[in-house]
Amino acid sequence: MDLRFMADEPSAVERAVIARLIDPVESRNGQVVRGGHAARGHRHLLLPALAAVQSELGWVSRGALNEICRRLLVPPAEAYGVASFYALISTDPRPAEVTHVCDDIACRQVGGLDLLSQPSGGEVVTTPCLGQCDRRPAMFVQRAGGQDEVLVSGPPATVHAGPLLRRVGKVDPSSLADFRKQGGFEGLRRAQDIGAEAVVAEVKKAALKGRGGAAFPTGVKWEAVANEPAPRYLVCNADESEPGTFKDRVVMEGDPFAVIEAITIAAFATGCEKAYIYVRGEYPLATSRITAAMAASREAGLLGELEIEVFRGQGAYICGEETALFNSIEGFRGEPRQKPPFPAQAGLFGRPTVINNVETLINIPEIVLGGGDAYASVGTPDSTGTRLFCLSGDLARPGTYEIEMGRTLGDLVELAGGFAGEPKAILLGGAAGFFVSSDYLSMPLTFEDARARGVTLGSGVVMAFNHDRDMHDIVRRVARFFRDESCGQCVPCRVGTVRIEEAVARARSAPIDRPLIADLDRAMKDASICGLGHTAASVVQSAMAMGLI
Amino acid sequence: MFGAGGGTSSYEEIETTSVIFLWGSNARAAHPIFFHHLLRGLHNGARLYVVDPRRSESARWADMWMGIDVGSDIALANAMANVIIERGLANHDFVNNATTGFEAYAKTVAGYPLERAAEITGIPGDAIEQAAIAYATAATAQIVWTLGITEHHNATDNVLALTNLALLTGHVGRYGSGLVPLRGQNNVQGGGDMGAIPNKLPGFQDVEDPVLRGRVEEIWGRPIPPEKGWHLTQMFEACHAKMLRGLYVIGENPADSEADSTHAREGLASLDFMVVEDIFMTSTAEMADVVLPAAADWAESEGTVTSSERRVQRVRKALDPPGEAKTDLEIISRLAEAMGAGWGLPTAEEVWDELRRVSPLHTGMSYRRLDELGGIQWPCYDENHPGEKFIHHRLWKVPVEGPPAPFFPVEWVAPVDRLTDKFPLRMTTGRHLDGFNTGVQSGGFDSPIRVGGTIDLSPEDAERLAIAPGEMVQVISRRGQVEVPARIDSSLREGLVFMAVHYSETADVNRLTIEAWDPKSGTAEFKATAVRVEKAGV
Amino acid sequence: MTEVALVIDGVDVVVNEGVTLLDACRSIAKQQPTLCYLETLAPVNVCRVCVVEVEGSRTLVPSCSRKVEGGMVVQTDSERVRHSRRVVFEMLASSVNLALVDHPTREWMESYNVDPARFGPPAAPTSDRDQRHAGHHGEVVGGAAETVHQPIKVDNSLYxxxxxxxxxxYKCVEACGDDAQNTFAIAVAGRGFDARISTEFDVTLPEGACVFCGNCIGVCPTGALMFRSEHELRQADLWEEDRQSVTRTVCSFCGVGCNLELHVQDNRIVKVTSPQDHSVTEGHLCIKGRFGYEYVQELGDLASTPVDVVLRRARSDS
Structure with missing residues (x-):
């Protein structure tokens, strides 16, 4: 490509960091250069390269971006467009240490905001939910040239285990041997014994539905991909960013080999030759444990031909949306795609793609070992198996709770020791979910009951708020969240999230403009490209309905 | 080619073809909108091979750039043909049915084994082999060229070397496969089509064919001289030989644009009488006895022009010409009036309608149809004919329709201007994106990307000669010298220097170029000059 | 080619497989509003003003990109469709200066009773939009509706x-990118409401990769990108489209045969565009075709007279 680059040169360190990651894409032999299509096919290295520079230097300079672009044949304007999309990448100089203090709805209630004014060696900025609500308040420290780290202040959280979480806290997450001693990789062996088609059949029989929020039958998705031509990809969505959600982190940190085993079975069953695990950037511990587990499993020959790549997100909630996640891996801005086509037909790199989140996938070894019928006997006919819930806020024992689907919200609250203080509202499903009142404590936690009552289980968030909480402040933070996390691609979401935030802000001192909110919510639901826009006003609407604002 | 001088294919075909050879063309800069179509082809999966001494903007898109030594194109083409024949990849059905002279051709190209070709061209044998196989085995393939092929002393042979490759593989006469010479001005093609070449009447009818000539004489009501005329370079030779005494120059600026301009100006100065009809007071006009101010063809006149895909399109008057300027048609008509021809002042459409009677290729192209169809690609024989996207499909009829296409075996000959210790650098010429020809027109707007007239050097040569970017240097050839700023350009390699042609006032490249010309086409070897570069004031 | 039957606003329509709902609507002369759609560019379906209701679909669908399917039942003028289009136009009109959008768009906005003022008075222009960091924005009090209003960028002689x-x-990005020019001088940077069209690090166009083909201007639907000559004539209140003639001709700068549309006001070329429906250019030109006309302006008795002086004189004469 006849690209034009900037004049800026990288520093020696920047050049070395980039060279480690990117081999020359064109080959020269005297008066001949071979490039073209093959050379242009390395765009997927863009975000890892930007992230590597960010990680080593603390920001991405013009010289560094230029060098990445020269090596990858990516236009500098596009690379800048990608870099400036992510909250964890800075294209301005920054101190070596940047502390991202969570000021989101869980942390801000318990001193999170005070952390902002604490002395620090570098820069302090706010961040949306870090997925540590069970141990709030939390902050995430980016250290140039060092290790990123999450710091939490709260006491250790509860893990209420069922079959999925049974090893969390009991297995050494760094030990393959320990994992195998506790039944690990038996699901994979069984899958290989019965064959790919039989695995898909068992998953269909199990009636497993996706735990990411859309509740699509996993087996149907798998079968569709398996019937498409190769190459096919598998993506494990571990970009857990829904405010109030931390269950996938608990799994990845506590039982990382389980995720690797599940991915390996899924790839085997659907004929995928390569798998990606897209882990959110604010989960450094989960990332390192998953990476180590993957390496150990590969070394032990357990992955066979399967290639697994751990891909680290860089601070963008929207990349949890499956097609935005594909664009992010491919080296483009994390903007969702219009569907159809669906991932099963045209997903990552335009190829048929299975995409499931962590919780969905870790059900797979259980299904393969115990059989689909046995799995389906748990829960209700339309909501089979167990489900992980993220309990936080004003509850006695915040933590991750695995329960059979069909038990009630009240059961769950009780398991967590009940409310701390007089309950005012429960946020169900996450920031994209709904506020509900105590009336909902009797609701069975199933997809069908939630749908019937006009709410969603979403990502399993159950966050309690007692009467002391400033609900206007909470709702305003949610509105702010969506405005910050909208990718900006489509008008209803880009502008709608701003108008919602403005309307909520005005409601501090005046009655909220209900028709305006209703109009915005309706247009965003009807006309936005993806789920972010569809659900961005749900919390505001439900808060209005409950009279919280 | 094979009877009619025009590109065989439509631009749209390059969007779906499999393999593209861009040979001696930097279309990205010189033909940017054609390159849009080519880029669509790349996005659709076509593989691009660029043959160019420079790693130009176009070459940077290539799957393989072949940085050929200047003037060695025939050796490369012949070596590719030899690979194709040796590996049994020739399209024998096509060759047997539609061509003549294969045996002699095969014998000629057998003299270009890979080692020899690598020696001549500077391209490693494995790359030549890869290119040959890619071209021969492609479902469809196009060869696109420009002045890198034709501005050589053996220009016609260069073109024949490429057309031979197309015949050998059957990459012509089919949708998606063809030979595409890109024209440098909006009506180079049309000028030839209309008969403004020494040996043809309108529609490529041979002036020396009495039957064809007789038909046109009948329409025109006048006898036509039965022998072909001189081409441009012959005219200059005739000037110097005092055989040509008067010249009527329309819209050309040979005092600047001819190679070895000092020599060209001497020729013009030797004339008894020269008329120049132009929209500018050009260097040539300055030398004229009479200057006739003309209207700009594309904005101040009516008429047609013909593009590189043989598309005839209308130009229209949008502006009144300034001052006393008149359209070329009016000037010629008035001249004819003054000579007593009795033409009156025909409209452009009336002239065109006469042309349609003279040239069978254009008969179906009424102004109405040209408007309705967004132009028509010749041939268009009648008013029901949509025109032809590609030509020479007759070669695929079995048996072939009309005369078979002959192979013309050609041998490589080195550029005339030899490199020596005294003139060790090979200088080639080309265009910038925002420049046009001698720069008279393109100099008129304020381009933010204008580089200006420079001598471009490889980083290696610049270092060896201790020349810094922007430093003024002397560029010296056997014919003259110019002082220009140096520019360092990594698309050049050691020993290769470059000048753009647009800056005759500040960087007159044609003081350096050689007038060695192709006896068949009359084009001069602008592309291969031997020079040395010295620091100014040393 | 396979044909597909569907119903649009109660009318049976048969179209070729693979065409979009917008194509199908147009085949029965039902126009839809569009902003980000252009025949010569790949649909990006981001503006959402062309959404229609498809029976069985949870959300509205963008007609510009959604392919027809047999048996689809489509509403283009239902209350739901009108509602979304109205609110989307209100969002745009409340945040962007739409004074130069084309006539059809204006008519659509009127027909939907668009009322951007309902979001409050527009906020004052800001000058930091190119520096904003993803995921962070300033305090919102809600007194005024935030806008993208900002200083105009004038950093070169042509745009x-x-x-x-x-x-x-995204049209300019597409035209500069792989839908036409493949120069990639501009891209979308930033995120959310702070997303913006930018060069790398917001460098000026001459510092960046721009080759000044003007193809971004050619596709801009709102006048955000404009030839500098037009901008200056507008500033001087001398831009008079009703006095302009548009003449189609062929560019003289190479042999490709690009069609030009010369916009002429008082015997001066004031703008050059290219027809989108022509197979050679599809509306796109290079720097020479777009801007190389100056030499025909400089001649005659108007020699070296600035164009605004000429036009001012012409106006006083008429």
Missing amino acids: VRDYSRCILC
Whole structure:
């Protein structure tokens, strides 16, 4: 490509960091250069390269971006467009240490905001939910040239285990041997014994539905991909960013080999030759444990031909949306795609793609070992198996709770020791979910009951708020969240999230403009490209309905 | 080619073809909108091979750039043909049915084994082999060229070397496969089509064919001289030989644009009488006895022009010409009036309608149809004919329709201007994106990307000669010298220097170029000059 | 080619497989509003003003990109469709200067009773939009409706960029990118409401990769990108489209045969465009075709007279 680059040169360190990651894409032999299509096919290295520079230097300079672009044949304007999309990448100089203090709805209630004014060696900025609500308040420290780290202040959280979480806290997450001693990789062996088609059949029989929020039958998705031509990809969505959600982190940190085993079975069953695990950037511990587990499993020959790549997100909630996640891996801005086509037909790199989140996938070894019928006997006919819930806020024992689907919200609250203080509202499903009142404590936690009552289980968030909480402040933070996390691609979401935030802000001192909110919510639901826009006003609407604002 | 001088294919075909050879063309800069179509082809999966001494903007898109030594194109083409024949990849059905002279051709190209070709061209044998196989085995393939092929002393042979490759593989006469010479001005093609070449009447009818000539004489009501005329370079030779005494120059600026301009100006100065009809007071006009101010063809006149895909399109008057300027048609008509021809002042459409009677290729192209169809690609024989996207499909009829296409075996000959210790650098010429020809027109707007007239050097040569970017240097050839700023350009390699042609006032490249010309086409070897570069004031 | 039957607003329609709902609507002369759609560019379906209701679909669908399917039942003028289009137009009109959008768009907005003022008075222009960091924005009090209003960018002799008028339709990015020019001088940077069209690090166009083909201007639907000559004539209140003639001709700068549309006011070329429906250019030109006309302006008795002086004189004469 006849690209034009900037004049800026990288520093020696920047050049070395980039060279480690990117081999020359064109080959020269005297008066001949071979490039073209093959050379242009390395765009997927863009975000890892930007992230590597960010990680080593603390920001991405013009010289560094230029060098990445020269090596990858990516236009500098596009690379800048990608870099400036992510909250964890800075294209301005920054101190070596940047502390991202969570000021989101869980942390801000318990001193999170005070952390902002604490002395620090570098820069302090706010961040949306870090997925540590069970141990709030939390902050995430980016250290140039060092290790990123999450710091939490709260006491250790509860893990209420069922079959999925049974090893969390009991297995050494760094030990393959320990994992195998506790039944690990038996699901994979069984899958290989019965064959790919039989695995898909068992998953269909199990009636497993996706735990990411859309509740699509996993087996149907798998079968569709398996019937498409190769190459096919598998993506494990571990970009857990829904405010109030931390269950996938608990799994990845506590039982990382389980995720690797599940991915390996899924790839085997659907004929995928390569798998990606897209882990959110604010989960450094989960990332390192998953990476180590993957390496150990590969070394032990357990992955066979399967290639697994751990891909680290860089601070963008929207990349949890499956097609935005594909664009992010491919080296483009994390903007969702219009569907159809669906991932099963045209997903990552335009190829048929299975995409499931962590919780969905870790059900797979259980299904393969115990059989689909046995799995389906748990829960209700339309909501089979167990489900992980993220309990936080004003509850006695915040933590991750695995329960059979069909038990009630009240059961769950009780398991967590009940409310701390007089309950005012429960946020169900996450920031994209709904506020509900105590009336909902009797609701069975199933997809069908939630749908019937006009709410969603979403990502399993159950966050309690007692009467002391400033609900206007909470709702305003949610509105702010969506405005910050909208990718900006489509008008209803880009502008709608701003108008919602403005309307909520005005409601501090005046009655909220209900028709305006209703109009915005309706247009965003009807006309936005993806789920972010569809659900961005749900919390505001439900808060209005409950009279919280 | 094979009877009619025009590109065989439509631009749209390059969007779906499999393999593209861009040979001696930097279309990205010189033909940017054609390159849009080519880029669509790349996005659709076509593989691009660029043959160019420079790693130009176009070459940077290539799957393989072949940085050929200047003037060695025939050796490369012949070596590719030899690979194709040796590996049994020739399209024998096509060759047997539609061509003549294969045996002699095969014998000629057998003299270009890979080692020899690598020696001549500077391209490693494995790359030549890869290119040959890619071209021969492609479902469809196009060869696109420009002045890198034709501005050589053996220009016609260069073109024949490429057309031979197309015949050998059957990459012509089919949708998606063809030979595409890109024209440098909006009506180079049309000028030839209309008969403004020494040996043809309108529609490529041979002036020396009495039957064809007789038909046109009948329409025109006048006898036509039965022998072909001189081409441009012959005219200059005739000037110097005092055989040509008067010249009527329309819209050309040979005092600047001819190679070895000092020599060209001497020729013009030797004339008894020269008329120049132009929209500018050009260097040539300055030398004229009479200057006739003309209207700009594309904005101040009516008429047609013909593009590189043989598309005839209308130009229209949008502006009144300034001052006393008149359209070329009016000037010629008035001249004819003054000579007593009795033409009156025909409209452009009336002239065109006469042309349609003279040239069978254009008969179906009424102004109405040209408007309705967004132009028509010749041939268009009648008013029901949509025109032809590609030509020479007759070669695929079995048996072939009309005369078979002959192979013309050609041998490589080195550029005339030899490199020596005294003139060790090979200088080639080309265009910038925002420049046009001698720069008279393109100099008129304020381009933010204008580089200006420079001598471009490889980083290696610049270092060896201790020349810094922007430093003024002397560029010296056997014919003259110019002082220009140096520019360092990594698309050049050691020993290769470059000048753009647009800056005759500040960087007159044609003081350096050689007038060695192709006896068949009359084009001069602008592309291969031997020079040395010295620091100014040393 | 396989044909597909569907119903649009109660009318049976048969079209070729693979065409879009927008194509199908147009085949029965049902126009839809569009902003980010252009025949010569791949649909990006971001503006959402062309959404229609498809029976069985949870959300409305963008007609510009959604392919027809047999048996689809489509509403283009239902209350639901009108509602979304109205609110989307209100969002745009409340945040962007739409004064230069085309006539059909204006008519659509009127027909939907668009009322951007309902979001409050527009906020004052800001000058930091190019520096904003993803995921962070300033305090919102809600007193005024935030806008993209900002200073105009004038950094070269040929273009101006007035991003107060930018609706982020991506057309310029597509035309500069792989839908036409493949120069990639501009891209979308930033995120959310702070997303903007930008060069790398917001460098000026001459510092960046721009080759000044003007193809971004050619596709801009809101006048955010404009030839500098037009901008200056507008500033001087001398831009008079009703006095302009548009003449189609062929560019003289090479042999490709690009069609030009010369916009002439008082015997001066004031703008050059290219027809989108022509197979050679599809509306796109290079720097020479777009701007190389100056030499025919400089001649005659108007020699070296600035164009605004000429036009002012012409106006006083008429």
